[in-house]
Amino acid sequence: MAIIRFDRPLFRGPMSEYDRMRREMTALMRAFGGYEDFPPSTAGGVYPPLNISEDTDHIYVRAEVPGIGAKDLQLSVEGETLVIKGERMTNAADEKLSFHRREIECGSFSRAITLPTRVQADKVQAKSVDGILTITLPKAEEVKPKKITVNVG
Amino acid sequence: MTDKELQVKQRQEVQQAGESTKPERQYVPPVDIFESKDSVTVMAEMPGVAKGGVRIGLEEGTLTIEGTRGDVAGSAENFLLREFETGHYLRRFTLAETIDQEKIEATMTNGILTVVLPKREQARPRQIEVKAG
Numbered sequence: 001m002a003i004i005r006f007d008r009p010l011f012r013g014p015m016s017e018y019d020r021m022r023r024e025m026t027a028l029m030r031a032f033g034g035y036e037d038f039p040p041s042t043a044g045g046v047y048p049p050l051n052i053s054e055d056t057d058h059i060y061v062r063a064e065v066p067g068i069g070a071k072d073l074q075l076s077v078e079g080e081t082l083v084i085k086g087e088r089m090t091n092a093a094d095e096k097l098s099f100h101r102r103e104i105e106c107g108s109f110s111r112a113i114t115l116p117t118r119v120q121a122d123k124v125q126a127k128s129v130d131g132i133l134t135i136t137l138p139k140a141e142e143v144k145p146k147k148i149t150v151n152v153g
Numbered sequence: 154m155t156d157k158e159l160q161v162k163q164r165q166e167v168q169q170a171g172e173s174t175k176p177e178r179q180y181v182p183p184v185d186i187f188e189s190k191d192s193v194t195v196m197a198e199m200p201g202v203a204k205g206g207v208r209i210g211l212e213e214g215t216l217t218i219e220g221t222r223g224d225v226a227g228s229a230e231n232f233l234l235r236e237f238e239t240g241h242y243l244r245r246f247t248l249a250e251t252i253d254q255e256k257i258e259a260t261m262t263n264g265i266l267t268v269v270l271p272k273r274e275q276a277r278p279r280q281i282e283v284k285a286g
Contacts, residue, residue: 026235047159049236055229064237066200066264088159096189103183104198104265107157116233130222131200131264 047109048084048133052116056145059115059137066131067104073133077121082135085110117143161236167243178240182220182266186246190278193252193270199242200264207266209259216246218266251275 048063065073067088074085087108118140126135167179185196195218199207202220210217220242252270259268 047161049161050234051232051237052234053230053232055231059233060230064200064264066198067262069263097187098189100186100188100193102185104185104196105157105159105162107159109159128263130203130261131198 046111048111050111050113052113054116054139057139059117059119059139061113061135061137063133063135064131065128065133068128068131070128073126073128075124075126075135077119077124077137080115080118081112082115082137083110083112084133084135164238166240178238179243180238180240181244182218182242184244191272193248193272195246195266195268195270197242197244197266197268198264199266201239202242202261202264202266204261207259207261209257209268211248211254211257214248216248216268216270218242218244218246218268220266 048065051062053060053062061082063084065086065088068086072086072088074083076083085108088106090106115137119137120140123138124135126133128134162183165181167181182197182199184198185194187194195216197218197220199220199222201222203223206221206223208217208219208221210219222239222241248270251272253273256271257268259266261267
């Protein structure tokens with residue numbers, strides 16, 4: 001069972017507490033019956049929405065950042081905190097255009113998350129493919145599970 | 154430099170008349186549509202869709218944008234936090250007849266699809282010169 005330890009901002013909107021309860025229910029349901037598909041909620045969340053997963057050696061942080069190129073993204077790891085910053089530029093605002101619909105927003109973002117374990121900060125890799133940013137963080141040696149052999153006495 | 158901070162938007166699922174046979178989700182991608190003197194441009198946000206996963210169809214004046222994404226997360230991973238759902242994308246638009254259907258072009262960069270629909274010659278605004286009699 002994974003230990004979840006993420007810092008939450010003090011106030012994330014009126015729905016944040018409800019969201020937290022829902023997440024906990026999801027974790028509980030997963031623990032009991034492998035019910036994976038409880039829909040996530042992004043209401044009141046911080047951009048970009050993240051999916052975080054782990055295997056024995058790595059932590060994977062995935063973010064959907066469409067329209068933001070690799071050069072507009074800034075990542076840093078400090079201790080157990082991962083910071084993702086970036087900016088999305090306006091598209092084609094210089095020309096004389098008339099907009100029919102404007103649903104894609106522009107602006108800057110910054111998000112800091114506390115990682116569940118310590119990581120090897122110098123071996124963190126990140127790539128951005130088709131608008132999905134994947135950050136691979138190798139876990140620190142001391143938190144990796146160790147196999148202990150039982151000797152026959 | 155923009156001072157505005159980006160907000161997280163709730164994804165909308167595609168409402169279909171019939172039921173899908175596959176247990177996959179389809180979302181409505183957010184779009185920008187703008188018109189210039191000689192073309193209409195549609196930009197759709199479809200993160201996770203590669204160039205090969207895009208299908209653009211034009212039938213009877215309806216433009217269909219469809220994006221199929223590959224699976225991103227490995228199956229051997231345990232989820233710790235899940236804030237976004239992954240799924241395919243689908244959106245339809247009705248087009249005016251003034252589009253030159255032969256010359257439609259599309260590009261995909263960083264998860265944003267750009268479809269340029271050029272207007273037909275006769276639909277473009279034309280300056281009419283008034284001659285002195």
